[in-house]
Amino acid sequence: MPQLDPRQQLRKQIRLQRSALSPLQQLEASQAILEYLQDDPEFIPMQRVALYLAFDGELDLSLLINCLWQQGKQVYVPLVDPTKNGEMCFHRYQASSPLQANRFGIGEPIFDAKQVIDAQQLDLILAPLVAFDSQGNRLGMGGGYYDRLLAQISGDKPLVIGLAHDCQQINEVPVQAWDQPLKRIITPSRYWCW
Ligand SMILES: Nc1nc2c(c(=O)[nH]1)N(C=O)[C@@H](CNc1ccc(C(=O)N[C@@H](CCC(=O)O)C(=O)O)cc1)CN2
Numbered sequence: 087m088p089q090l091d092p093r094q095q096l097r098k099q100i101r102l103q104r105s106a107l108s109p110l111q112q113l114e115a116s117q118a119i120l121e122y123l124q125d126d127p128e129f130i131p132m133q134r135v136a137l138y139l140a141f142d143g144e145l146d147l148s149l150l151i152n153c154l155w156q157q158g159k160q161v162y163v164p165l166v167d168p169t170k171n172g173e174m175c176f177h178r179y180q181a182s183s184p185l186q187a188n189r190f191g192i193g194e195p196i197f198d199a200k201q202v203i204d205a206q207q208l209d210l211i212l213a214p215l216v217a218f219d220s221q222g223n224r225l226g227m228g229g230g231y232y233d234r235l236l237a238q239i240s241g242d243k244p245l246v247i248g249l250a251h252d253c254q255q256i257n258e259v260p261v262q263a264w265d266q267p268l269k270r271i272i273t274p275s276r277y278w279c280w
């Protein structure tokens with residue numbers, strides 16, 4: 087059997103831990119995130135928010151999504167390009183948007199070029215991750231989707247915040263040259279800012 091590389095091993099281990107969280111732990115985590123964001127004055131003017139549709143034990147954002155819709159804000163979710171390896175865009179997601187599973191089994195809206203937004207037009211990106219460390223280093227699912235996208239962003243806008251359960255924190259992410267460290271991460275127990 088070929089050995090998994092250390093990043094693959096970490097992904098496997100943390101994904102298992104994350105999937106083992108109970109429905110109650112998941113619910114409490116979702117509520118905690120909603121409270122952090124609702125109480126943050128910085129968040130109030132933000133109109134265009136990209137986030138993700140949770141799978142595999144990721145911190146579930148359904149509560150937040152409903153709250154954003156109620157506030158009349160625009161919600162965007164990732165849509166992977168099936169023709170280009172590693173490329174994704176952010177696509178509008180409304181209560182009426184039909185969803186279909188992508189190649190990874192993650193729900194996404196049906197592609198419509200008019201509903202794609204340039205990342206630079208967003209106010210906020212809430213990014214999923216598999217593992218993070220106390221320096222803000224991020225390990226994702228391994229597709230390089232967010233690394234590529236975040237590499238195109240410069241300046242203060244959009245604000246990028248990683249979201250994770252506390253159990254996703256590890257001592258040290260084995261970083262690669264292309265990894266994009268995060269300036270902020272929110273977990274149910276802590277708001278990290280670097
Ligand atoms: N909710 C959510 N949506 C997201 C991401 C995410 O991390 N979370 N992504 C963030 O990048 C992109 C999808 N990235 C992914 C990359 C790899 C795998 C995955 O399951 N890989 C398999 C093996 C590869 C395959 O099936 O082709 C595996 O690891 O077992 C899933 C999603 C876009 N959408």
Ligand SMILES: Nc1ncnc2c1ncn2[C@@H]1O[C@H](COP(=O)(O)OP(=O)(O)OP(=O)(O)O)[C@@H](O)[C@H]1O
Pocket residue numbers: 172215224225226227228229230231232233234235237262264265
């Ligand atoms: N800015 C970039 N430009 C081109 N290729 C990149 C870039 N960032 C990452 N990649 C490629 O993507 C692949 C996967 O990267 P990595 O393992 O770091 O993904 P990840 O951070 O875990 O996943 P994700 O960012 O999708 O959550 C690597 O082989 C890397 O070469």
